[in-house]
Amino acid sequence: xxxxxxxxxxxxxxxxxxxxxxxxxxxxxxxxxxxxxxxxxxxxxxxxxxxxxxxxxxxxxxxxxxxxxxxxxxxxxxxxxxxxxxxxxxxxxxxxxxxxxxxxxxxxxxxxxxxxxxxxxxxxxxxxxxxxxxxxxxxxxxxxxxxxxxxxxxxxxxxxxxxxxxxxxxxxxxxxxxxxxxxxxxxxxxxxxxxxxxxxxxxxxxxxxxxxxxxxxxxxxxxxxxxxxxxxxxxxxxxxxxxxxxxxxxxxxxxxxxxxxxxxxxxxxxxxxxxxxxxxxxxxxxxxxxxxxxxxx
Amino acid sequence: xxxxxxxxxxxxxxxxxxxxxxxxxxxxxxxxxxxxxxxxxxxxxxxxxxxxxxxxxxxxxxxxxxxxxxxxxxxxxxxxxxxxxxxxxxxxxxxxxxxxxxxxxxxxxxxxxxxxxxxxxxxxxxxxxxxxxxxxxxxxxxxxxxxxxxxxxxxxxxxxxxxxxxxxxxxxxxxxxxxxxxxxxxxxxxxxxxxxxxxxxxxxxxxxxxxxxxxxxxxxxxxxxxxxxxxxxxxxxxxxxxxxxxxxxxxxxxxxx
Ligand SMILES: Nc1ncnc2c1ncn2[C@@H]1O[C@H](COP(=O)(O)OP(=O)(O)OP(=O)(O)O)[C@@H](O)[C@H]1O
Ligand SMILES: [Mg+2]
Numbered sequence: 001x002x003x004x005x006x007x008x009x010x011x012x013x014x015x016x017x018x019x020x021x022x023x024x025x026x027x028x029x030x031x032x033x034x035x036x037x038x039x040x041x042x043x044x045x046x047x048x049x050x051x052x053x054x055x056x057x058x059x060x061x062x063x064x065x066x067x068x069x070x071x072x073x074x075x076x077x078x079x080x081x082x083x084x085x086x087x088x089x090x091x092x093x094x095x096x097x098x099x100x101x102x103x104x105x106x107x108x109x110x111x112x113x114x115x116x117x118x119x120x121x122x123x124x125x126x127x128x129x130x131x132x133x134x135x136x137x138x139x140x141x142x143x144x145x146x147x148x149x150x151x152x153x154x155x156x157x158x159x160x161x162x163x164x165x166x167x168x169x170x171x172x173x174x175x176x177x178x179x180x181x182x183x184x185x186x187x188x189x190x191x192x193x194x195x196x197x198x199x200x201x202x203x204x205x206x207x208x209x210x211x212x213x214x215x216x217x218x219x220x221x222x223x224x225x226x227x228x229x230x231x232x233x234x235x236x237x238x239x240x241x242x243x244x245x246x247x248x249x250x251x252x253x254x255x256x257x258x259x260x261x262x263x264x265x266x267x268x269x270x271x272x273x274x275x276x277x278x279x280x281x282x283x284x285x286x287x288x289x290x291x292x293x294x295x296x297x
Numbered sequence: 298x299x300x301x302x303x304x305x306x307x308x309x310x311x312x313x314x315x316x317x318x319x320x321x322x323x324x325x326x327x328x329x330x331x332x333x334x335x336x337x338x339x340x341x342x343x344x345x346x347x348x349x350x351x352x353x354x355x356x357x358x359x360x361x362x363x364x365x366x367x368x369x370x371x372x373x374x375x376x377x378x379x380x381x382x383x384x385x386x387x388x389x390x391x392x393x394x395x396x397x398x399x400x401x402x403x404x405x406x407x408x409x410x411x412x413x414x415x416x417x418x419x420x421x422x423x424x425x426x427x428x429x430x431x432x433x434x435x436x437x438x439x440x441x442x443x444x445x446x447x448x449x450x451x452x453x454x455x456x457x458x459x460x461x462x463x464x465x466x467x468x469x470x471x472x473x474x475x476x477x478x479x480x481x482x483x484x485x486x487x488x489x490x491x492x493x494x495x496x497x498x499x500x501x502x503x504x505x506x507x508x509x510x511x512x513x514x515x516x517x518x519x520x521x522x523x524x525x526x527x528x529x530x531x532x533x534x535x536x537x538x539x540x541x542x543x544x545x546x547x548x549x550x551x552x553x554x
Contacts, residue, residue: 012299014463019371034411041408045399117416119395121371124410182444225313294367295311 023123023290025283030148031123038130041191042105042135058145064093072211080212083252087150091243092210099172100201101135106180107187107197108237111188124290125283128180136173146247155250160265165246167268168239175235175275182282185289188296207231207242208229215259232261235271242268299383299465301495302346302369306378309339309364338364340519341378348383348463349547350522351496353510353527355534360516362499366390366466384463387413388497389453389470398442402433402452405441409453413460423459431483458485465489468499483508484509503531 023028026033047053068089072078079085110117111129117124147155187193209217222228232238241260249258262269312335325332346352347509354362367373371385395412396405406427410420428437431452433444441449450473457465457506467486471479486509490496500506506513506527515523524531531537 014384016300016303016383018374018375019369019380019386022372031411033417036409037408041397041400041404044404048399113397115396116397116408116412119372119390120409120412267344294372 016238019121019123021123023125023287025125026128027123028125028129031126034122035126035130035133038126039133039137042130042134046134058141059115061093061097061142065099067092068093068205068211078212080217081215083254084153084248085249087146087153087248088244089210090142090146090149090204091247092208092240093241094139095168095172095243096145096204096208096210096236097142098135098139098169098206099176099186099239102132102176103179103183103197106131106176107133107183107194109180110184110188110293111191111194111297112129118294118297124293125181125286128184129177131180131184132173132177136175139169150247150251153251154183155247157250161246161250164242164265164268167265167272168242168246171235171268171272171275172239173271174279175239178275178278178282181198181279181286185286185293188203188293204236207234208237210240212258213239214261218259218261219233228261232267235275238264238267238271299348300345300381301348301350301383302344302497303381304345304365304369304378305380307341307342307365307368307375307380308337308377309361309368309373310335310337310376321522335469339368339375340521341420342516342519342521343378344514344521344524346495348495349490349493350489350512351352351498351510353506353513353530354497354499355501355506355513355536356516356522361519362516363468365516366468366497368500369464370466382464385414385460386464387457387460387462387468388464389450389457389467390466390468395492396441396449396453400439401440402431402437402444405452406456409456410460413456413462415460427455428457430458431484432478447475447478450474454482458489462494464495464497466497466554471500471502471505501536503534503536506531534542 008285047056050056052059065086069086072089073085082088106128109131110124113127116122117127183193185198205211217223217228217231222231244258245260245264249255252258312333314333322332342365354365356362364373366388367390368375368380369382370388370390371382372390395409397408400408406424407417407420410423410427411417415423431448431454433448435450436444436448441452444452450470454470465497471482474482476498483505486498487494490509496509498506498509500509510527513523513525513527514521515530515534523530528537
């Protein structure tokens with residue numbers, strides 16, 4: 001299967017082999033053209049029959065931001081202790097939404113492409129992987145807007161901050177991919193997973209330091225207890241903190257106004273390592289479950 | 298001779314599930330009903346096909362023909378035994394190709410071709426010819442969900458025949474096509490056969506099998522009931538009497554019963 005391009009070569013040159021698609025993440029990236037088509041298709045589908053089209057991926061985060069800012073800052077006035085609350089909030093929104101989109105669309109990806117999965121031999125990982133890429137595609141413009149906004153306010157560049165930002169995005173991408181892969185397969189068998197994920201994404205906004213800052217957690221009843229560790233074990237929470245370490249700390253002049261858990265960077269790196277392990281496990285699970293896809297869809 | 302398809306002791310079981318929710322399952326368990334039941338859709342199938350052979354796969358409804366084709370094209374994997382194939386595979390399995398209903402015909406052509414292993418350049422080169430063959434007219438830019446079943450079969454068949462494949466699978470292709478299209482398909486499949494590609498043709502119409510194939514495999518409830526000459530195979534199925542005299546024309550064109 002080295003050159004799929006060429007016209008039909010002599011059958012003798014081909015090995016007798018299993019016709020089942022090789023699958024696996026490596027195969028997905030080897031067949032980049034197919035991946036590109038699937039990603040393009042998902043993007044086109046989101047904006048099909050909409051007049052504003054791609055502009056929606058700017059309008060939606062803007063509206064989300066305004067609603068949260070209105071409720072949390074203007075009504076609840078919860079922002080008074082948090083300098084540059086808008087940046088703090090936006091960091092959280094970007095990460096949470098990146099994760100929610102990845103896992104939400106990822107979980108549904110195999111099910112919603114069942115017609116193709118049932119009839120055609122292709123590496124099925126292409127669908128969850130495409131969901132991750134589509135979510136990343138929507139996230140990037142928001143990160144750019146955040147960078148511009150902080151640049152205007154006055155962004156103090158520091159190396160740790162930049163690394164934290166890169167780590168944040170990498171962590172959520174890898175963790176999101178692992179979730180997408182695992183739940184897309186599980187969802188074929190029990191559509192309950194779709195609802196479970198819908199519930200989790202519904203409260204994710206409150207389980208990360210976004211509308212409140214981390215010092216509130218440290219001061220709260222769970223501060224210093226094992227429950228604080230549980231709270232921080234959520235990769236999305238750590239991802240938000242890392243992105244805040246990059247952009248929010250970049251605009252706050254007084255470092256004492258920003259509190260982070262101890263060893264934030266180390267936590268991030270460990271979590272990335274764990275997420276990579278989870279990705280491998282998710283891939284193995286996917287491979288096992290995949291054989292039953294065509295008959296269960 | 299080169300072996301094209303080698304099927305060895307293949308078994309494929311399906312699970313029939315009677316209940317889906319926890320409540321239903323619990324109720325069934327209390328009442329002592331079965332919750333699920335597994336049966337063998339294919340049971341210890343073995344055969345070898347040489348490159349260039351044209352096989353007519355016959356059998357009653359539910360005998361496992363489509364399942365066997367799914368194993369050969371790699372969509373499904375056997376539970377036991379092994380399926381080995383040589384070269385690229387294209388074709389249509391059961392009515393309706395693997396299309397995405399929300400995509401237009403045009404988008405589906407590109408996506409389907411990519412899945413079948415065609416590059417962007419190759420698809421672009423063959424695009425006009427595919428569209429010509431499918432002949433769905435101005436519906437090319439409407440979502441496939443709006444196609445009639447005949448139209449989506451035409452499109453699927455048109456893509457499949459443009460793949461430079463070594464093995465061509467045709468399952469119920471002609472079931473929904475109109476007569477001119479059936480004629481076109483038959484002619485094209487004969488070309489495919491004459492090019493030395495392996496042809497796997499599922500049909501309930503003895504006339505078309507006679508015309509297309511040089512060997513018949515008959516499945517009987519998931520087992521190979523017969524494997525051999527065309528006329529003997531048709532006789533084995535008792536498809537030779539009656540039908541042909543009644544509708545010689547339809548038969549000729551490979552109408553499914
Ligand atoms: N996904 C599935 N789950 C459970 N049973 C299935 C599934 N797919 C097929 N079967 C069963 O497997 C058996 C063989 O089905 P198959 O579609 O291969 O028959 P066929 O020979 O193609 O029939 P036809 O002539 O009607 O096309 C049937 O009893 C069918 O009910
Ligand atoms: Mg069938």
